[in-house]
Each structure stands twice: as C-alpha cells, then as structure tokens.
Amino acid sequence: MYLEHVNLVANDINSMLKFYQAAFPYWFIRSEGTGTWYGKPRRWVHFGDATQYIAISDHGEGENRDLSGHQVGFAHFAYVTNNLDTTVQRLQKADFKVAKKGSENPFRKNVYFIDPAGFEIEFVEYLSDIPSERNNNL
Template identity: 70%
Template sequence: MYLEHVNLVVSDIPKVLTFYQAAFPHWKVRTEGSSEWYGKPRNWLHFGDDYHYIAFSDHGEGKNRDLEGHQVGLAHFAYVTNNIEATISRLKKAGFEIAKDGATEPYRKNVYFIDPAGYEVEFVEYLSDTPEQRNLTT
C-alpha cells in the first residue's frame, strides 16, 4: 500500500503549480478540468507522474491554518529527495525561500518550505539505507 495522491484546496492553481513544478521537474499535468463542488464552480488539476500526484482545486476561500498556531488541520507533508541541495536550489531559483531548517540528524537532511497556498512542505534526503538509522531522532 502507498499514498497515491494528496488533494489540496487552493485559491490560485497557476501560482501553486509554480512551486511544485520547481520541486518536481519530472512531474507533469496529468489531467485537468472544471466541475462543481457542493454548488460552487471550481477548476481542478492533477500534477504528478504515473504513480503519484497532487490534486489541486481552486475553490478555496480564506487563509490556510496558522502554522505557528494550534488549530486542528494539516501541519505539513513530506517528500523524499535524492538530492536536497538540488531541490533547494530549484525552489530558490523559482523565488521560494526556506521557511525553516530541519533538525540536525546524522542520517538525514531536511528542510521546510511554504507553498503559495500556505501549506508547509518538507523535503528529506536520507543518508542511510538502514531503517534504524533513517528513523533515529536525537
């Protein structure tokens, strides 16, 4: 079993897509369209590869939860990368800055960015193939 997709409600798909295209240059728009969600029109788009994707819908209203607060909701989601420095470089080149550095761990590097919709996205590079080391927190 594996996670196939995440569905994010946003207010501006093109703006958000810029972030994810920088993070995942090998992904593409798989499909897109328009529909209605409980009486409100929306555009939607699936961005990913043949096995994983992010679904975006543009019928969002208001702001995302305060990431420094204590509201219930999504805190962040994470993607594994083989080269965290290249991921950081692509995102910075696209105009996005690191929101916060990850913890100092001997067997992984991680960093957090905030996408244009206000979702916190973690990128992780593992420096070991051994599960005990990869999952170690100090």
C-alpha cells in the same frame, strides 16, 4: 499499499503549479477540468507522474491554518529526494524561500517550504539505508 495523491484546495492553481513544477520538474499535468463543489465552480488539476500526484483545485476561501498554532488540521507532508541541495536550488531559483531548516541529524537532511496556498512541505534526503538510523530523532 502507498499514498497515491494529496488533494489541496487553493485559490490560485497557477502559483501552486509554479511551486510544484520547481520541486518536481519531471512531473506533468496528468489531467485537468472544471466542475462544481457543493455549488461553487472550480478548476482542478492532477499534477504528478504515473504513480502519484497532487490534486489542486482553485475554489479555496480564506487563509490556511496558522502553522505555528495548535489548531486541528493539516501540519505538513514530506517528499524524499536523492539530492536535497538541488531541490532547494530549484525552488529558490523559482523565488521560493526555505521556511525553516530541519534539526541536525547525522542520518538525514531536511528543510521545509510553504507553498503559495500556505501548506508546509518537507523535503528530506536520507544519509543512511538503515531504518533505525533514518527514523532516529536524536
């Protein structure tokens, strides 16, 4: 079993694609279309590769939850990368800034970005193949 996709509601698909294309330069728009969601028109895209993707639709209203608050809701999702520095460089070149750095850990490096819709995404590079070390919160 694996996670196939995450479905994000935004208000601007193009700005979201700019962020995710910088993070995942080998991904592509797998499919896209238009429709309605509970009576409201929307455009949607599935951006990913052959096995996983991010579904993005543009019918969002208002702001995302306050990530420093304690409201119930989505906190963040994470992707593992083989080269965190290169991932960060691509996102910075596309004008996105690191929102916060992860904690110091000898077995992993991680950083957090906020995408244009206000979702927090963690990128992590593991420096150990041993699960107990990778998951250790020193």
